[in-house]
Amino acid sequence: MSRQLPSIELLQAFLTVAQTGNFGQAGEQLHLSQSAVSRQIAQLETRLQTRLFERHTRKIVLTDEGKSLVPVAEQVIGLLSDASHMLAAVGRSVSLRAHPTMAARWLIPRLSAFYRLHPEVTVSVDTLYHRFPDFAFESIDAMIAYGTATWPDFEALELWEEALIPVCSPQLLEGTTPEAVLKTARLVDASMDRLDWRRWEEYYPGSTGPDNAHLTFDTLESAIVAVKCGQGIALVDAVLTRDELRSGQLVRVHGGSIITGGRYTLVYPKRVKRSSGFCEFLDWLEQEVTEHNSLEG
Structure with a gap:
């Protein structure tokens, strides 16, 4: 481009003078002297090769060209401000x-x-x-x-x-014992391969019954919800169910655990x-x- 673009500082000075109608008040807002603001406006007018303000003894009035520049300057500074906030947020x-x-x-x-x-x-x-x-x-x-x-x-x-422990709802234990529940209750699986309960039976043979039914899900969250609703016993991550264990929504039914390696x-x-x-x-x-x-x- 043959004509050099005006700087943001000059556009900001222009908008402030346009809003206040006074070089002195604009200088106060910009933390500049009145003469410094006047020089910036003069530089902008020279750069744009047009007069932006009519200077009168008691007030400064926008010319038609100045009025046309106001929305453009507002848009440019607004876009720059938005970009500045966006870039400041990157990495935060x-x-x-x-x-x-x-x-x-x-x-x-x-x-x-x-x-x-x-x-x-x-x-x-x-x-x-x-x-x-x-x-x-x-x-x-x-x-x-x-x-x-x-x-x-x-x-x-x-x-x-991960350490898996067997839990059930307290309602499932009413009138019986944890040992009896383990042998008769439905075993809730958190994966379709039923691997966790197979591991449990290897670690603690005889703790479950020979004919426990299974209820199988594909997520741990579904298994936990089912157990809280009284559907049976699930092997759950002790960390992820800590709140339910502390509140009594879930009860541990055996002292053993499985370290899965996960x-x-x-x-x-x-x-x-x-x-x-x-x-x-x-x-x-x-x-x-x-x-x-x-x-x-």
């Missing part, structure tokens, strides 16, 4: 992928504590847990993965290792560790893990 957000049951039962209830410490950071969570993100092309900072995998190419923070792990590329927003989230999550381990110990 955390985008996570997580197992839906883990997200609903463990992560989301704890976010209130995180927001109290870091109200300026936005956290978003998706639950497409069956697909590990391509961090190079997806807008995902980290994934809370579940399983036995190790992560040599990524940074990883182990949250906890772990909940925060996995993320090394580059995001220094990102503003994520580094605060990571520090907070490490503290949550430390407190959890101390309570377990």
Whole structure:
């Protein structure tokens, strides 16, 4: 372009003078002297090669050209302001992928504590847990993965290792004993392969009956809901059902547990560790893990 575009400072000075109708008042708002504001307006008029104000003894009045420039200058400065806020927010957000049951039962209830410490950071969570993100092309900072995998190419923070315990509703125990319930009640499965109850029978042979019926789901959350409704006994993650166990909504029916080898792990590329927003989230999550381990110990 042959004509140099005016700077944002000049446009801001123009709008302030247009709103106040006075170089002195505009200078007060802009923290500039009256003469400095006058020079800025003169520079803008020279740059645009047109007069923007009629200068009278007691007041300054917009010319027709000045009136035409006002909405344009407002739009330019408004767009720049919006972009500035948007760019300031980039890096002050955390985008996570997580197992839906883990997200609903463990992560989301704890976010209130995180927001109290870091109200300026936005956290978003998706639950497409069956697909590990391509961090190079997806807008995902980290994934809370579940399983036995190790992560040599990524940074990883182990949250906890899964321990499954048998639980039922207190109503199911009325008039009987935990031992009797285990031998007769329906066994609620949290996966279609019924692997957990097969493992249980290997660890604790004879604790269940020879003819227990099964109720099978494809998610842990569904199994927990079914058990709370009195449908039977389920093997559940002790961490994810801690609130129901403490409140008495669920009751443990055997002292044994199964360590499956599955772990909940925060996995993320090394580059995001220094990102503003994520580094605060990571520090907070490490503290949550430390407190959890101390309570377990």
